[in-house]
Amino acid sequence: MKYVRLLVAVVGTLAAGAAIGWYVWDQNTGGLPDGFASGNGRIEAEQIDIATRTPGRIDRILAKEGDLIEAGQVLAVMDTRELEAQLARAQADVASAESRIEEVKALIAQREAELALAEEEYARAVQLAERGVTSRAVADQQEARQATSRAALNATTAQLHTAERGVEAAAALVQLYEAQIADATLTAPVMGRVLYRLAQPGEVLGGGGRVVTMLDLSNVYMEMFLPADQAMLTGIGAEARVRLDSIPYAIPAFVSFVSPEAQFTPRTVETAEERADLMFRVKVLVPEELVLQNIELVRTGLRGMAYVRLAGAEGLPWPADYVGQPIPTAAPDASGTE
Numbered sequence: 001m002k003y004v005r006l007l008v009a010v011v012g013t014l015a016a017g018a019a020i021g022w023y024v025w026d027q028n029t030g031g032l033p034d035g036f037a038s039g040n041g042r043i044e045a046e047q048i049d050i051a052t053r054t055p056g057r058i059d060r061i062l063a064k065e066g067d068l069i070e071a072g073q074v075l076a077v078m079d080t081r082e083l084e085a086q087l088a089r090a091q092a093d094v095a096s097a098e099s100r101i102e103e104v105k106a107l108i109a110q111r112e113a114e115l116a117l118a119e120e121e122y123a124r125a126v127q128l129a130e131r132g133v134t135s136r137a138v139a140d141q142q143e144a145r146q147a148t149s150r151a152a153l154n155a156t157t158a159q160l161h162t163a164e165r166g167v168e169a170a171a172a173l174v175q176l177y178e179a180q181i182a183d184a185t186l187t188a189p190v191m192g193r194v195l196y197r198l199a200q201p202g203e204v205l206g207g208g209g210r211v212v213t214m215l216d217l218s219n220v221y222m223e224m225f226l227p228a229d230q231a232m233l234t235g236i237g238a239e240a241r242v243r244l245d246s247i248p249y250a251i252p253a254f255v256s257f258v259s260p261e262a263q264f265t266p267r268t269v270e271t272a273e274e275r276a277d278l279m280f281r282v283k284v285l286v287p288e289e290l291v292l293q294n295i296e297l298v299r300t301g302l303r304g305m306a307y308v309r310l311a312g313a314e315g316l317p318w319p320a321d322y323v324g325q326p327i328p329t330a331a332p333d334a335s336g337t338e
Helices: 002-029 081-130 136-183 288-293
Strands: 036-051 056-061 074-078 185-187 192-197 210-226 239-244 249-258 278-285 303-309
Touching (some): 036 192, 056 210, 074 210, 081 136, 210 249, 210 288, 210 303, 249 303, 278 303
Antiparallel strands (some): 056 074, 074 185, 192 210, 239 303
C-alpha cells in the first residue's frame, strides 16, 4: 500500500510538472504554429494637447469630454479684443507709411526738376565764361548749385528707401497680429475624441496653456514585446491581427514599428521567463479606414492579444483557434435576417 501511495505521488508530481511546462510553453509561444508570434497589450491612441500659442483669456469652449470631433473643427476661441486693437493700429501705421512714400516721391520729382535746372544754368554759365561775357566765378557758383541739387536728390531718394522699409515693418506687424488672431481659434488637427477638458471660459492662460486633450483616432494601435528571434522576422508592414478580451473577432492590422534596440520587458508581459529577457517593442496599427467604420466602438485601454505573421509564413492561413474569426463587415440585423 505504501508503494502504491508513493507511485501515485510520483505520477501526480510529474503531471503537475508537465502542466506547468505546458503553461509556460503556451504563454511563451501563444500556442501558435510556426510562422506566427503573439504578445499581450492594450488598445492605445496618441494623445494631443490643444494649447494656446500666446497668453490670453478663454472666450468660449465648444467641445465637451467624450465629443467625437472632425479634423479642423473649432474646439475653443480665445479673447482677441486686445489683438484686434493692435491690428488696427498696425494697419493705420501701414497707411501712414504709404502716405509718406507718396510725399517722398513728390519731393523726389521736385529735386529732379531743381537738379535739371541747375545743370542747364551751369552749362550756360560755362559757355558765357568761355566767351568772356561773365566771369568764371559765376560758373563756379552754378557748379556748386548743381552739386547741391544732386546731393538733395540723393538724400530724398534715401528717404524713399527708408519709407519703403517702414511700410514693410508695419505690414509685418499686421501679419503678426493677423496670425495671432488666427491662432486664437483652436481647432482639432486630426479626427478624434475629446479626452479631457482642462480649462473653462474666462480663465487666463499663458503661452502653451492646455485647453483640451484629445485622442487621435486615426492612429489606434496595440504595443507588444517580442523576443529577438521573432522580432528579427517581423517586418514593417507585416500582416497582423488584434484580438480583444471583450470581443470574439480578429481585427485586421499591420506592423507599423519595430524597435531598433532591445529593452527590458515591462511587467505587462505575462510570464516571468519573458520578463527576464531583453525584448523588442512592436507596434501593431489598426487601419484608419477600419477605425472610421467602427468609430463609435473604439475605446482605448481595452486589453487583448496582438498576433503577427513572421517572414516566410506568407502562405499560411491564420490559426482561427487562437486568433478568432475575422471581424464582420457589417453587424447582423437584430431580427436575425440580413
